[in-house]
Amino acid sequence: YAQxxxxxxxRAIDDVIITAALGTAYTGETGSTSTSAQSAIAHGSAGLxxxxxxxxxxxxxxxxxDPEEERYLVCTSKQLSDLLAITQITSxxxxxxxxxxxxxxxxFMGFNFIRTERLDTNSSSNRLVxxxxxxxxxxxxxxxIQTRISERADKNYAxxxxxxxxxxxxxxxxxxxxEIECTES
Numbered sequence: 001y002a003q004x005x006x007x008x009x010x011r012a013i014d015d016v017i018i019t020a021a022l023g024t025a026y027t028g029e030t031g032s033t034s035t036s037a038q039s040a041i042a043h044g045s046a047g048l049x050x051x052x053x054x055x056x057x058x059x060x061x062x063x064x065x066d067p068e069e070e071r072y073l074v075c076t077s078k079q080l081s082d083l084l085a086i087t088q089i090t091s092x093x094x095x096x097x098x099x100x101x102x103x104x105x106x107x108f109m110g111f112n113f114i115r116t117e118r119l120d121t122n123s124s125s126n127r128l129v130x131x132x133x134x135x136x137x138x139x140x141x142x143x144x145i146q147t148r149i150s151e152r153a154d155k156n157y158a159x160x161x162x163x164x165x166x167x168x169x170x171x172x173x174x175x176x177x178x179e180i181e182c183t184e185s
Contacts, residue, residue, distance in 0.1 A: 001161040002149060009145055009163055014118055018074070020169035021130050021137050021177055022120070035174050043126040043181035047082035048075060053109050056131040056178045063175035065133045073111040074130040076119055078184050083108070122181065129180040136176025142166035 027033045041055050053073070060071060106113055111131065121127050143166035151157045171177050 001159060002147065005147070005161045005163045006145070009165060011118065012165075013139070013167060014116060016167055017137060017139060017169045018116075018118060018120075018130065021132060021171060022128055022179055025171040025174070035171075040179040040181055043124070043183045045183050047184065048079035048129060048180065048182045049082065050086055050109075052180050052182070053111065053131075056180055057109055057111075059178050060131065060133055060176065063173075065176055070134040071111050072114055072130075072132055072134070074114045074116060074119065074132075075182075076117050076127060076129075077115060079127065079129055079182055080113070080115060082182070121184075124181075125184070126181040127184050129182050131178040131180060133176040136171060136173050137169060138172045139167060139169045142168070 024034045024036055027035055041052050041059075044052075046052075056073070057071075061067075065071075119128055119130070143164070145163060145165045148160075148162040150160050150162075152160045
């Protein structure tokens with residue numbers, strides 16, 4: 001029970017971060033000025049490709065982000081499949097990480113890949129993939145995860161698992177977050 005509840009809390013944290021990264025952030029002294037992610041890389045009727053990765057890297061580089069700062073690309077299994085079908089990703093001639101050995105991509109072009117199936121689609125049914133520098137998104141933990149496991153006498157001594165937390169997230173610097181639209185077929 002506790003492990004399942006902890007995993008659910010982890011997914012909730014992921015959802016808060018993804019929503020903050022791709023949604024509207026509020027800035028200014030009063031928090032009334034709305035901003036959106038730096039820019040979106042258009043879908044171009046294609047899935048995730050090396051061209052889109054190059055464009056995302058270029059946008060992050062153009063924002064003068066420290067080259068030593070960790071960069072992440074959050075995508076679904078469909079986008080990873082799209083990349084695994086590209087020779088530049090799987091060939092040792094282009095890539096020192098042998099993606100086909102394990103059937104997964106962990107790093108490429110300076111991005112650490114994170115797979116999740118929790119990314120939304122836009123109104124055109126294109127998957128919204130997220131590329132960002134580590135300092136571009138902030139997670140605030142107001143109250144850490146609190147867990148209680150107990151029996152409930154009023155429910156025939158069934159086990160009750162209770163978890164709670166208070167969190168929030170936002171884009172700290174818009175230019176460090178890039179939205180990539182990917183067509184899924």
